[in-house]
Amino acid sequence: DIQMTQSPSTLSASVGDRVTITCRASQRISSLLAWYQQKPGKAPKLLIYDASSLQSGVPSRFSGSGSGTDFTLTISSLQPDDFATYYCQQYDTYGAWTFGQGTKVEI
Amino acid sequence: QVQLVESGGGVVQPERSLRLSCAASGFTFRNYAMHWVRQAPGKGLEWVAAISYSGSDKYYADSVKGRFTFSRDNSKNTLYLQMDSLRPEDTAVYYCVRAKLGARSFDSWGQGTLVTVSS
Numbered sequence: 001d002i003q004m005t006q007s008p009s010t011l012s013a014s015v016g017d018r019v020t021i022t023c024r025a026s027q028r029i030s031s032l033l034a035w036y037q038q039k040p041g042k043a044p045k046l047l048i049y050d051a052s053s054l055q056s057g058v059p060s061r062f063s064g065s066g067s068g069t070d071f072t073l074t075i076s077s078l079q080p081d082d083f084a085t086y087y088c089q090q091y092d093t094y095g096a097w098t099f100g101q102g103t104k105v106e107i
Numbered sequence: 108q109v110q111l112v113e114s115g116g117g118v119v120q121p122e123r124s125l126r127l128s129c130a131a132s133g134f135t136f137r138n139y140a141m142h143w144v145r146q147a148p149g150k151g152l153e154w155v156a157a158i159s160y161s162g163s164d165k166y167y168a169d170s171v172k173g174r175f176t177f178s179r180d181n182s183k184n185t186l187y188l189q190m191d192s193l194r195p196e197d198t199a200v201y202y203c204v205r206a207k208l209g210a211r212s213f214d215s216w217g218q219g220t221l222v223t224v225s226s
Contacts, residue, residue, distance in 0.1 A: 001169075034212035043154065043202055043216035045217075050210055089151055089210035095141070095156040095166035 001028050002090050006100035013105060019075040021103045023088035026093060027060075028068045032092040035064055038102075039084045045092045047086075048073065109133040109215045111203045116220030119193055129203030129217060137161075137181040140206040142213060143188050145199035145222075154186065155201070171197075193224045202206040 003026040013019050023033065031051035036044040046055045048064035051071055061076040075082055088100040115127040127143075143155040156177040157166040165177050176189040186203055200219040207214035 023167065034210075036213075038152075041113055042137065043215070043219055044213075045209070046214045048216075049207060049212035053210075055214065089152075089154075093212070095157065096168075097157070097211070099154065101151040102151045 001096050002029060002046065002093055004088055004090055004098050004100040006043070006086075006088055006103050008103060009101065010104045010106065012107070013078050014107070015078055015080055017078045017080050019082075019105060021073045021086055021088075021105075023066075023071045023100050025069045025071075025090055025092075028091045029092035031067045032067070032090060033064075033071050034089045034091065035062075036087045036089065037082075037084045044087065069072055078105070109149075111205065111215060111217035113201060113217045113220035116201065116222045118223045119224070120195060120226050121224055122190070122192055125187040125193060125222060127190065127201055127220060127222070129188075130201075131205075134205070134215075136184040139163070139208065140211075141179065141186055142204040142206060143177065143186075144202045144204050144213070144216075145197075146202070146219075147196075147199045149205045150199075153199070161189065162193060170194045170222045190222070192223075195224050196211075198222060198224050 007022045033051045035048040038044040055065045085102045085104045110132045112130045142157045158177045162179045174192045178187045203217040203218045204213045205215040
């Protein structure tokens, strides 16, 4: 199975900061990668799909980039509502979707 | 709007069975592949199983293969996850999830149902 490794595991930031989260795949996955946001006690929410496509309704301060094995999620100006845990997910291998371990963005 | 409502969770002893259901509404259910994703307490997300829009193709994580069975009834807009031979490590919140059309990411999630496997 393809392993997904996120860094950092925890990130401390302030409102207004530019934040970058990295996700690395154990093998090439083209651009078949998504990013999700999860708040405590809630279901995850899709932010980015196909590495760089913004899901409908998601604020434009979120962006994704990368291809092959290295990907990033960037929040251009962190807002109070953005403090959450973020997960990457690969879907290159049909039948074996895998998530990263998560990155917690805290104050 | 899209709604996915899971039910059937609870406390069950090891080696027993449980069946989860997911009622879908607000979209053309028969057109979408669907998934189950779980999250153990305080842990990350783990994909569990997938089913094609017709129900003809099914995929399972190695951790549940041979023990869990995923099915759907397109006439009732409902998914089912039959979980047999449950283990303590199956304890998690189970989410019913819709696959995004034209992509394989997950664009709609239910609120989740908690399964606790304990003696």
